[in-house]
Amino acid sequence: MTFSWRRAAAVARKEWFHIRRDPFTLALALVLPLVMILVYGYAIDFNIKDVRLAVSDSDRSQASRRLIDTFTSSDYFRVHPVDSADDAVRDVAAERARAALIIPPRFEKDLLAGREGRAQVLIDGADNATVGPVSQYVGSIQALASRRIAGSDLTPPYQLRTRFLFNPELNSRWYVIPGLTVVIMAILSIFLTSLTVAREWENGSMELLLSTPVQPIEIIAGKAAPYAALAMLAMAFVYIIARTVFGVPFAGHLWVFGLGCLLFLVAYLAQGLLISVVARQQTIAMQFSMLTGMLPSNLLSGFVFPIASMPKFFWYFTMLLPARWFMVIARRSFLEGSDLAQLAVPFAALALCGAVMTALAVRRFKRTLE
Amino acid sequence: MNGAVSISVREVCKSFRRFPALHGVSLEFEAGRMHGIIGPEGSGKTTLLRIMLGLLVPAQGRVEYFEDGRPADFEALRPSLAYMPQTQSLYPDLSIDEHLEFFRDLYSLPREIYARKREELLGVTRLAGFVDRPAGQLSGGMYKKLGLMCALLRSPRVMVLDEPTTGVDPISRRELWDLLYRLLDENVLILVTTAYLDEAERCSKVHLVELGRVVAAGEPRRLLEVEGARSFDELFMRRAAASAP
Amino acid sequence: MSAPAVETRDLVVRYGDFTAVDHISFSVAPGEVFGFLGANGAGKTTTIRVLCGLLRPSAGFVRVAGRGYEDGERAIKAKVGYMSQRFTLYNDLTVAENLDFIAGLRKLDPGYYARRRRELLELISFQKGLDARVQDLSGGTKQQVSLAAALLHDPEIVFLDEPTAGVTPAGRERFWRLIRLVAGQGKTVFVTTHYMDEAEQCGRIGLMRDGRLVALDSPAGLKKSVFPEPVFEFDPLRSLSSSELSAYAAHEAFAFFESYGPRFHAAAAGPEAWARWAPELEKVFRIRPIAPSLEDVFVRVVEGRP
Numbered sequence: 001m002t003f004s005w006r007r008a009a010a011v012a013r014k015e016w017f018h019i020r021r022d023p024f025t026l027a028l029a030l031v032l033p034l035v036m037i038l039v040y041g042y043a044i045d046f047n048i049k050d051v052r053l054a055v056s057d058s059d060r061s062q063a064s065r066r067l068i069d070t071f072t073s074s075d076y077f078r079v080h081p082v083d084s085a086d087d088a089v090r091d092v093a094a095e096r097a098r099a100a101l102i103i104p105p106r107f108e109k110d111l112l113a114g115r116e117g118r119a120q121v122l123i124d125g126a127d128n129a130t131v132g133p134v135s136q137y138v139g140s141i142q143a144l145a146s147r148r149i150a151g152s153d154l155t156p157p158y159q160l161r162t163r164f165l166f167n168p169e170l171n172s173r174w175y176v177i178p179g180l181t182v183v184i185m186a187i188l189s190i191f192l193t194s195l196t197v198a199r200e201w202e203n204g205s206m207e208l209l210l211s212t213p214v215q216p217i218e219i220i221a222g223k224a225a226p227y228a229a230l231a232m233l234a235m236a237f238v239y240i241i242a243r244t245v246f247g248v249p250f251a252g253h254l255w256v257f258g259l260g261c262l263l264f265l266v267a268y269l270a271q272g273l274l275i276s277v278v279a280r281q282q283t284i285a286m287q288f289s290m291l292t293g294m295l296p297s298n299l300l301s302g303f304v305f306p307i308a309s310m311p312k313f314f315w316y317f318t319m320l321l322p323a324r325w326f327m328v329i330a331r332r333s334f335l336e337g338s339d340l341a342q343l344a345v346p347f348a349a350l351a352l353c354g355a356v357m358t359a360l361a362v363r364r365f366k367r368t369l370e
Numbered sequence: 371m372n373g374a375v376s377i378s379v380r381e382v383c384k385s386f387r388r389f390p391a392l393h394g395v396s397l398e399f400e401a402g403r404m405h406g407i408i409g410p411e412g413s414g415k416t417t418l419l420r421i422m423l424g425l426l427v428p429a430q431g432r433v434e435y436f437e438d439g440r441p442a443d444f445e446a447l448r449p450s451l452a453y454m455p456q457t458q459s460l461y462p463d464l465s466i467d468e469h470l471e472f473f474r475d476l477y478s479l480p481r482e483i484y485a486r487k488r489e490e491l492l493g494v495t496r497l498a499g500f501v502d503r504p505a506g507q508l509s510g511g512m513y514k515k516l517g518l519m520c521a522l523l524r525s526p527r528v529m530v531l532d533e534p535t536t537g538v539d540p541i542s543r544r545e546l547w548d549l550l551y552r553l554l555d556e557n558v559l560i561l562v563t564t565a566y567l568d569e570a571e572r573c574s575k576v577h578l579v580e581l582g583r584v585v586a587a588g589e590p591r592r593l594l595e596v597e598g599a600r601s602f603d604e605l606f607m608r609r610a611a612a613s614a615p
Numbered sequence: 616m617s618a619p620a621v622e623t624r625d626l627v628v629r630y631g632d633f634t635a636v637d638h639i640s641f642s643v644a645p646g647e648v649f650g651f652l653g654a655n656g657a658g659k660t661t662t663i664r665v666l667c668g669l670l671r672p673s674a675g676f677v678r679v680a681g682r683g684y685e686d687g688e689r690a691i692k693a694k695v696g697y698m699s700q701r702f703t704l705y706n707d708l709t710v711a712e713n714l715d716f717i718a719g720l721r722k723l724d725p726g727y728y729a730r731r732r733r734e735l736l737e738l739i740s741f742q743k744g745l746d747a748r749v750q751d752l753s754g755g756t757k758q759q760v761s762l763a764a765a766l767l768h769d770p771e772i773v774f775l776d777e778p779t780a781g782v783t784p785a786g787r788e789r790f791w792r793l794i795r796l797v798a799g800q801g802k803t804v805f806v807t808t809h810y811m812d813e814a815e816q817c818g819r820i821g822l823m824r825d826g827r828l829v830a831l832d833s834p835a836g837l838k839k840s841v842f843p844e845p846v847f848e849f850d851p852l853r854s855l856s857s858s859e860l861s862a863y864a865a866h867e868a869f870a871f872f873e874s875y876g877p878r879f880h881a882a883a884a885g886p887e888a889w890a891r892w893a894p895e896l897e898k899v900f901r902i903r904p905i906a907p908s909l910e911d912v913f914v915r916v917v918e919g920r921p
Contacts, residue, residue, distance in 0.1 A: 010475030021463045204459040211453035212476045410783040411754045509656030537780040539654040540913050571876045610785035
């Protein structure tokens with residue numbers, strides 16, 4: 001028997017009725033993105049400004065002053081000088097400062113002699129919220145500073161401004177919100193769909209459905225379609241809030257981002273369907289989708305923890321996850337303005353994930369009650 | 371595509387994890403007749419129906435399908451089988467009309483045929499006044515009638531009903547049976563299980579099933595004569611008494 | 616005469632615009648087996664919910680075991696046992712766990728509970744072990760255990776909503792033997808059923824139609840009042856087409872003509888019409904006089920054809 005659009009459309013239409021009449025589904029689809037974006041956008045601010053930096057300069061040379069200037073001019077640090085390295089450490093320990101910069105006596109001499117000039121930055125490791133951003137800033141400033149010091153005679157100082165690529169203000173919202181689109185999409189698509197086939201089993205209607213000419217692929221396509229539409233709607237909603245409320249810039253092409261959304265949806269909808277085909281019970285389907293959909297999209301997609309710093313095993317493992325690839329597409333679309341060619345790898349990976357998941361869902365969908 | 375369908379079940383065995391359900395069941399179902407499968411619960415009636423519909427796979431034995439006496443392929447016949455499960459199987463949030471439209475599309479019915487069928491079925495079931503009511507708010511009898519309507523929309527050649535009248539009031543029961551009798555005029559093979567033994571007498575042939583075995587089969591009145599019972603109630607009571615420990 | 620076990624006057628239950636129970640008045644005596652019949656959706660379950668203390672009526676007077684809604688939230692509930700249509704036991708728990716749970720909900724004294732449980736399991740002659748899971752019991756046994764659960768707190772009145780739906784004839788027979796035993800202990804049994812052979816075993820029957828109580832009498836009394844005319848069984852000598860059948864249904868010889876399994880039951884319209892048509896009808900049917908069945912009563916009353 002060939003695929004019938006009419007039957008698939010009938011399933012989609014019926015599913016749409018269910019969605020319309022179930023306030024929980026609609027609320028989940030529209031309120032959840034709103035709540036998440038507000039929580040992540042307002043409540044959680046990864047931005048660090050005016051970090052108190054204790055500076056002990058035992059060298060007091062031109063090079064050391066330049067290094068200190070680089071920190072001072074960056075806006076992220078408020079420098080306060082201390083008398084010795086010990087004082088600097090004591091300040092950090094007493095939480096009078098978040099970090100300390102310690103410049104040893106022979107700093108300029110070593111540099112001029114062509115040896116590595118060693119200055120030390122100490123960060124309060126107990127404060128998890130700042131360790132990441134501060135070390136990130138320090139790293140960037142350090143690179144600048146070494147250029148500045150080494151080329152002091154060649155480059156006029158006004159060209160040497162601290163600037164970060166792509167996110168010049170290092171605004172964490174700009175970084176977090178594009179990533180949030182991934183998490184929201186993941187939750188919506190996998191939750192909503194994993195429940196639908198399981199609901200047919202619980203409702204007893206699967207037995208009736210299986211005794212009609214409808215084919216598994218038609219059921220799956222028909223069930224996925226309205227949820228895809230709903231998730232895309234939610235995504236448009238998130239996009240508008242991101243642009244207007246939080247002023248997140250969008251440097252890329254909307255159609256590229258949209259295509260990414262769609263591919264990601266297909267992969268996750270198929271995964272949700274696969275779960276509910278196997279689970280047959282809504283509560284079990286719910287737990288499965290938590291485990292295989294929500295957790296990875298939060299923890300292993302690079303949303304919270306950078307993939308680059310994961311252990312080797314997880315680094316490879318994340319390659320299997322659609323969320324990881326869509327994270328790349330979302331962030332680079334928003335911040336870098338990448339086009340399709342530049343995103344060829346994540347797109348290809350996402351398409352492959354989607355194809356495999358769909359094939360699995362269709363294959364596992366049995367026409368019997370066994 | 372309008373040949374009369376008959377089914378033979380040959381030595382079918384099936385067991386589930388907990389208990390065996392069917393032990394070598396053989397049955398013949400002829401086209402255009404109303405077949406009653408009668409037996410206490412747990413006797414394997416539902417399992418038997420599910421196997422015939424391809425919803426379960428028999429462990430042993432096979433089910434053969436015939437069209438006008440010639441062997442036919444199950445997959446080819448599948449679209450002309452209709453089934454009304456015993457358990458609730460409709461969507462509580464969808465109305466009567468929404469159910470009918472959903473099944474219209476699943477069966478790919480042309481509009482004119484659908485319009486005619488819908489009117490006819492709503493007339494017989496007297497549900498025309500309730501087309502906007504969600505299935506979840508229908509009474510037991512109305513619910514069953516809606517289930518039957520969904521199955522009958524497409525003019526099936528085999529109609530399988532699992533306890534269609536359980537929990538249904540006497541008047542709705544009559545309406546359900548009236549609907550089924552109309553089908554017989556169209557040469558449809560009807561298979562029905564029932565717990566109401568007075569309904570057994572309405573069938574043209576009854577098959578008594580007990581503990582996964584067929585214990586008797588035949589025309590109802592003849593069967594009663596052979597067993598020397600006045601009614602199926604009496605017959606079953608006697609069998610139950612005989613098998614009690 | 617002692618106070619009635621159940622009494623209602625002009626009881627009304629409305630859901631929005633819809634009147635589910637429309638001014639019904641009746642009373643049930645202690646120890647009576649009262650059958651409550653009606654088409655699906657006639658308001659039986661709603662009435663039972665009111666009488667069990669689960670649903671406050673929109674209007675009217677209700678008194679169950681001497682208590683009413685004005686006596687507080689749980690006043691009625693404490694005096695009645697209820698076995699609902701849909702659900703009474705947890706399938707994945709054992710019989711003992713189910714009963715323990717209900718005893719816990721009802722805060723039964725442990726000593727009393729142990730004694731009462733033994734008594735009830737004896738009453739239903741429960742053969743399986745207490746550690747059998749409910750899902751492994753047959754439908755009939757499950758219903759009997761449900762009945763025991765409803766009787767655990769020794770209520771004065773027990774409400775059974777379609778207790779035998781889907782149960783085998785032997786199981787139904789056993790269940791009704793239990794009902795008679797329970798009534799024999801002085802308890803009032805209020806039962807709904809779609810099986811007319813069961814209704815036949817009730818002391819009195821109330822018949823509901825569209826939220827109204829349209830008949831109330833003993834089975835024999837109902838038959839007499841609903842069918843004052845002589846009633847006959849018509850056994851067709853040949854098969855009849857549906858147009859022929861509808862012609863007979865509207866025939867002037869009959870006040871009532873309905874199918875009854877493969878046969879028909881008919882009530883004569885009047886002696887003259889009957890005398891005129893009988894010879895012709897005898898060519899098509901084998902006719903014999905019978906007493907009307909309760910199903911005939913049900914069909915005639917509920918269909919509303921006088």
